[in-house]
Amino acid sequence: MDWQNQWNERGATYAKAINDMLAFADVHGWEAWQGPDAQDDRQDFAPQVLERLREANLHGTTSALREQLPPSFAPFAQLAHERGQYVGQLVALDNDRLVFMVGAPYEPRQAYLLQDGMCQPLSREWLAVGKAKRGTVIAVADPLAITLRDGWNGPILNTLPYATDPAAGITHLFPFNAGDAALVVSAAGIDLLTPQTAVRLLPVADGDGDEGLTGLIDMENADLSHDNRLICAGSQSSDHLLFGADGTRLGRIGPQSEYPHFCLFSTNDSLLLSNSCHFYNGVSIAVNVTDPASVNIAPYQEPGSDPGVRLIDPAMRVYGGVSFSGGVILGDAHGYLRAYDWQGQALWRHYLGGTISGMALSPDEQRLWVGTYAGTLHQLALGQGQDAHTIGNGDHKEEHRWLFWKGESSVLKW
Incomplete structure (x- = not known):
């Protein structure tokens, strides 16, 4: 043979x-x-x-x-460890096009447009990219400012000056639906920016929930609700804190593992997923946030002790996720995607390999793009039939994967 x-x-x-x-x-x-x-x-x-x-x-x-030669991760695990790099900040422009960043926030980065199966490099000046939860607003960060446009290459709506030196690296960028503000996440701080104002959400030197930190933060994470009424922000040394659209502090969610690591609003904004981690494991809960000012979740709760809290996953350290009409898809440190409904019922799992670094779901919820720290980008057709080499039970077809490995002369499509 x-x-x-x-x-x-x-x-x-x-x-x-x-x-x-x-x-x-x-x-x-x-x-x-x-x-x-x-x-x-x-x-x-x-x-x-x-x-x-x-x-x-x-x-x-x-x-x-x-x-x-159907793709696989395990035979290339050592090569991916040596030559892989961050592929994240995935932004679905529509059902067929994706914009994303290659390179960690603290490294030189390259933006790409995925279109017609090809990855086209964009400006080397781009530091980060984001898209509004609803509507067409696109945010692009460069060394000078954040530019908000109405659609891909559309007219400029606003330009936002930085409150924090962008050289620290931008972890996530969330433009508001109206194109009049943005939530900027970096190790130097989590800021709410408008053309005229800047509100520092984390860290703050009040000793309330973030131990009075004023320097760089670790495990910085945040999310903006789809209706833009709520913000969740957290870090290794804080709880997950809820804010209003103007930056007013509203509620808090204590970690159910050790360190707040990831957060995500449901598509109808009634629930917030809060993940906290310890080493490469973690706990994810869903919290009812319809009355955010009353949210005050104690850390390390016994499951079922609070009617406003549901256990979603008891094991994952979550590195990326997306909400969809039926629940949430989460990606972990071990290369698995797991989908749950908002009651905590497991829907499916799918293995890709490498630590998951980001996801984007097409507007019609038929296509999922996933980036990893192993230097790979995956395009999945959800529910379209898996092959004999697929590890998972979701019946998903991987249409393509791309390798962004250091030392290669070009992007490798598989």
């Missing part, structure tokens, strides 16, 4: 073994599993597959290569 057939047969066998293990654990728990651990032993084939991938990109035959 030649190595290509071995790649396919061993890959399908490995995926089936993992899926069987996960299905067993769903019913019986991991402590009851007594079978062997599945192993992907195709690492020796990785150099040959990579060379074939380079050739296919050079000659425009990537679709044929994908049929011949």
Whole structure:
């Protein structure tokens, strides 16, 4: 048997073994599993597959290569660790186009436009990109200011001066639906900006919930509600704090693990997902925020002790997520996507590999883009049928993946 057939047969066998293990654990728990651990032993084939991938990109035959050699992460795990990089700040312009950043906030970055299956580099001056939760407003940060436009390459609505040196790196950028303000998240602080004003949300030197920090913050995270009425912001040394659209402090959510790490509003803004982490594990809860001023969730609550709190996931350190009409999709440190409804019922899981760094969902909720710290961008057609090499139970088809690996002469499409 030649190595290509071995790649396919061993890959399908490995995926089936993992899926069987996960299905067993769903019913019986991991402590009851007594079978062997599945192993992907195709690492020796990785150099040959990579060379074939380079050739296919050079000659425009990537679709044929994908049929011949279905993608996998495990054989390339070491290469991804050595040469991968952050792919995030994913912005779905419509059902078919995506804008995103390659490079961590503290590194030189490159913005790309994904269109017609091709990744086109954009200006090297871009530091961050974001899109309004509703409407067409696009925000682009460069070294001088944040520019808000009405649509992709549309007319300028506003220009926002910085309150914090952008050299610190912008982690997330959330423009308001009206194009008159933006929420800017960085290690130097979380700021609410308008053309005339700047409100510092975190850190603040009042000793209330953030231990009086005034320097750089870690694990900075935030989200803006779809109607722009609420902001959630947190860091390693704070609770998850709720603010009004003008920056007025309203409520707080204490961590149910150790450190607030990620937050996300439901599509109707009635619930907020609050994730806190400890090492590479964590706890995610959903909190009713319809009356934000009354939200005061104590840390480390027993499940079910507060009627306004629901346990969504008991294990993930969440690095990225999106809300959708039926719930929430979360990505973790181990390369898994997991979807839940807002009652905490698991809907599906899908494995990509690498730590998840960001997601974007198309407006019609049929396509999901996922970035990872392993230097990969994945495009999934949701519910369109998985192949024999897929680890997961969501019936999702990966249409393409792109490798942004340091040392390669070009982006590699697979």
